[in-house]
Amino acid sequence: MSDITVWTYDWVPAGPRGFVRDLRLRWACEEAGLAYAVRTVPFDERGPEHLARQPFGQVPFLTDGELTLFESGAGLLHLAGKSDILMPADALGVAQTLQWTIAALNSIEMVSVPWWFLEVTGAPDNNLTGWLESRLAHMEDVLKDRQWLAADRFTVADLLMADVLRVEKLRAFGIRPATEAYVARITARPAFLKAHADQMAHFAAADRLRG
Amino acid sequence: MSDITVWTYDWVPAGPRGFVRDLRLRWACEEAGLAYAVRTVPFDERGPEHLARQPFGQVPFLTDGELTLFESGAGLLHLAGKSDILMPADALGVAQTLQWTIAALNSIEMVSVPWWFLEVTGAPDNNLTGWLESRLAHMEDVLKDRQWLAADRFTVADLLMADVLRVEKLRAFGIRPATEAYVARITARPAFLKAHADQMAHFAAADRLRG
Numbered sequence: 487m488s489d490i491t492v493w494t495y496d497w498v499p500a501g502p503r504g505f506v507r508d509l510r511l512r513w514a515c516e517e518a519g520l521a522y523a524v525r526t527v528p529f530d531e532r533g534p535e536h537l538a539r540q541p542f543g544q545v546p547f548l549t550d551g552e553l554t555l556f557e558s559g560a561g562l563l564h565l566a567g568k569s570d571i572l573m574p575a576d577a578l579g580v581a582q583t584l585q586w587t588i589a590a591l592n593s594i595e596m597v598s599v600p601w602w603f604l605e606v607t608g609a610p611d612n613n614l615t616g617w618l619e620s621r622l623a624h625m626e627d628v629l630k631d632r633q634w635l636a637a638d639r640f641t642v643a644d645l646l647m648a649d650v651l652r653v654e655k656l657r658a659f660g661i662r663p664a665t666e667a668y669v670a671r672i673t674a675r676p677a678f679l680k681a682h683a684d685q686m687a688h689f690a691a692a693d694r695l696r697g
Numbered sequence: 698m699s700d701i702t703v704w705t706y707d708w709v710p711a712g713p714r715g716f717v718r719d720l721r722l723r724w725a726c727e728e729a730g731l732a733y734a735v736r737t738v739p740f741d742e743r744g745p746e747h748l749a750r751q752p753f754g755q756v757p758f759l760t761d762g763e764l765t766l767f768e769s770g771a772g773l774l775h776l777a778g779k780s781d782i783l784m785p786a787d788a789l790g791v792a793q794t795l796q797w798t799i800a801a802l803n804s805i806e807m808v809s810v811p812w813w814f815l816e817v818t819g820a821p822d823n824n825l826t827g828w829l830e831s832r833l834a835h836m837e838d839v840l841k842d843r844q845w846l847a848a849d850r851f852t853v854a855d856l857l858m859a860d861v862l863r864v865e866k867l868r869a870f871g872i873r874p875a876t877e878a879y880v881a882r883i884t885a886r887p888a889f890l891k892a893h894a895d896q897m898a899h900f901a902a903a904d905r906l907r908g
Contacts, residue, residue, distance in 0.1 A: 542804050542835045553792045557799040563774075564792060581764045581775060588768040592802045593753050600811035600825055609824040613815055624753045 518569035586643035648672035797854035
């Protein structure tokens, strides 16, 4: 029995809509057929209650009965423990899913998000560009030879890697053909489309409330 | 029955010694009392065999019988599954350990490593400084109130967070008092000291071979 709630902001500006990371948790629940509710914390005021559950003042976090987890990657691994749709049950499948989930966070996103940050904050030179190019070239080599990252099937590692790679600025910068096809394939899944539409509708409804 | 091997480079220059991430895996094995061997891949030539096991051409990776895992974070979570010294067995302890392990990788290191990269490559301005300051301030708030990150005891989350925060340039930049005391406390553990000494000895022996 689980009682899953995905927590996000009550509202965000137009820019991040479709990319706020509650989407990762919504998507995982949709893939796994796990029932979940969505609740909110204020975007404008991030007080002690919010910081007690997300010490960096961000979203999402996940509650599951008595448990609270922050970090979308930790929430995904928690949900993956509930469904072998997200992570195979055999030791080899677990190992492969785990390594690629962490690679999405710590080999790709660790370069791509700071690179993106320098781009959008108008740094005169982006000294992370060479490093990013190298990481994307390695990913292209990996994705040329396979449809899925782990266990020859969809796993939470594909969910996370595709979410990391689908960022528009990154794709404009130069995602290569096999990587582009991979992102297109993974983000065409009905569970992604529903999670994305639900997030957009959530923030659109918040606009109407703000008037 | 496990048959654990930690893979690292045969040699590295002086700069990264003491910080090559095989140290994280050595340290975890030492904490958990897991027997392990250390084997090497060439630093100078990173060929197809290396890339087949670590697609970004880095170290460490871990083999455990038939399993291979790259990403130090994934290796740590794999080892944590073998020993409740590294991760508690109860659901609340697992959730707390998981969230702080991922936070070390994706909330702190995702900012601190690119920040460090800009510093050492001589970027004229380091536009990641404000973001890093904010993350370190949040960590200080967390560490003011507690000795351990998860489950009121040492876990693999402390191992990883302390390893992320002990980087010298980061400490010089302005780790705050509770964070500094935390790093000092965690890195005084005998398992860290042994792992660190073993890595230093490994690379020193490689110097003598190179003659």
